[in-house]
Amino acid sequence: MNTLKMKDWGLGLGKHVVIAGPCSVETEKQIDDLCNSFEREPQIGMFRGGVWKPRTRPGNFEGLGEEALPWLQKVKSRLHIPVCVEVANANHVESALKHDIDVLWIGARTTVNPFSVQEIADSLRGVDIPVMVKNPINPDLALWVGALERMYDVGINKLAAIHRGFADPYDKIYRNKPNWNLAMQLKLELPEIEIINDPSHISGKSEMVQAVAQRALNFGMDGLMIETHPNPKEAWSDARQQLNPEQLLTLLKEISFRERIDFENQIPENLKEMRDSIDHIDQKLIDLLSDRFHLIDKVGAYKKAHELSVYQGGRWKDVLDSRIKLGTEKDMSEKFMKSMLIAIHDESIKRQEKQIANKDVEPLTII
Ligand code: PEP
Ligand code: MN
Numbered sequence: 001m002n003t004l005k006m007k008d009w010g011l012g013l014g015k016h017v018v019i020a021g022p023c024s025v026e027t028e029k030q031i032d033d034l035c036n037s038f039e040r041e042p043q044i045g046m047f048r049g050g051v052w053k054p055r056t057r058p059g060n061f062e063g064l065g066e067e068a069l070p071w072l073q074k075v076k077s078r079l080h081i082p083v084c085v086e087v088a089n090a091n092h093v094e095s096a097l098k099h100d101i102d103v104l105w106i107g108a109r110t111t112v113n114p115f116s117v118q119e120i121a122d123s124l125r126g127v128d129i130p131v132m133v134k135n136p137i138n139p140d141l142a143l144w145v146g147a148l149e150r151m152y153d154v155g156i157n158k159l160a161a162i163h164r165g166f167a168d169p170y171d172k173i174y175r176n177k178p179n180w181n182l183a184m185q186l187k188l189e190l191p192e193i194e195i196i197n198d199p200s201h202i203s204g205k206s207e208m209v210q211a212v213a214q215r216a217l218n219f220g221m222d223g224l225m226i227e228t229h230p231n232p233k234e235a236w237s238d239a240r241q242q243l244n245p246e247q248l249l250t251l252l253k254e255i256s257f258r259e260r261i262d263f264e265n266q267i268p269e270n271l272k273e274m275r276d277s278i279d280h281i282d283q284k285l286i287d288l289l290s291d292r293f294h295l296i297d298k299v300g301a302y303k304k305a306h307e308l309s310v311y312q313g314g315r316w317k318d319v320l321d322s323r324i325k326l327g328t329e330k331d332m333s334e335k336f337m338k339s340m341l342i343a344i345h346d347e348s349i350k351r352q353e354k355q356i357a358n359k360d361v362e363p364l365t366i367i
Helices: 028-038 065-079 090-098 114-123 141-153 180-189 199-203 206-218 245-254 269-305 313-329 334-357
Strands: 017-021 044-048 083-086 103-106 131-134 159-163 194-197 223-227
Touching: 028 044, 028 065, 028 245, 044 065, 044 223, 065 083, 065 090, 083 090, 090 114, 114 141, 131 141, 141 159, 141 180, 159 180, 180 194, 194 206, 199 206, 199 223, 206 223, 206 245, 269 334, 313 334
Parallel strands: 017 044, 017 223, 044 083, 083 103, 103 131, 131 159, 159 194, 194 223
Antiparallel strands: none
16 A cells, blocks of 8 residues: 655645535626625635536536636635535546636545546646545445545645545434544545545534534544535525535634644643553553453363353353443443443354364354
């Protein structure tokens, strides 16, 4: 795995960039109205606007296309901030470059398809433009990383990722459920790539955008992309989730842009002490677990010698119930206790089966 080395975008974007603008560019007046509202707002670092809209079913508004790009060019001269659009194929790229769009992004429905991503990458060979890659619709880290790598491989070294959540048919809360863990895994795999959060597409409703945005910042995300419309109720797409400019500015005032610690340089002394204690406790936890597994091996040898079965349902139920009770009494959730105990039990069963069979066996989850 090659690490992707990033260059400064050279667009004067501050820390925790805020990208705002409509889901879809609809009319020149809509864009002018937003410019009027954003004019004296230094916190807004980039303007977004969709002109090619990927819609799940035909018959919905699919964007105005090239016709709308000159209005975005006008935003650049009015607000002096970069503008970005979504591109889904080589024609879109050509048209966006022709109209001096500063930054491109790849949408969730495109990231899932390596052919489309490669087509975009090929059309960008030799072009120096920043590209932001939204996560694919399904929580597949490799597809997300793969799309970033395809861009990097053609020479794009100004990249960012956008976490816009994942489709989950069983979830009733979000439009696209966030997966903070996966976003952090992306950060571990590609440490130089900043991750921008898109609370609009995650929440799907305007009243939830602020809470999701705050959560993202708490998790150390590097910026926000928030859909904003002069009159969200009348929006031609994603009406339910867009904020009006006043709501956006209130959100920006109220949320806390948390500082991230620069691991290479300064870690405050008291935090360092607490982290040292955590390291120490983890060492003890691992020693204890190792002692537990050695005992399990002895029990396995005993069961083998006496031709006893590995799994005893009654004993497991007692272990599970009593440990969950102990854990919840000490302020740990039942869900956490249960999943931790199941992981330990799976490993124990596996070790005992290995002793009996004298070879590795597939782990088996017994709940
Ligand atoms: C958008 O940003 O308007 C959009 C279509 O997003 P996504 O690709 O995340 O669905
Ligand atoms: Mn949208």
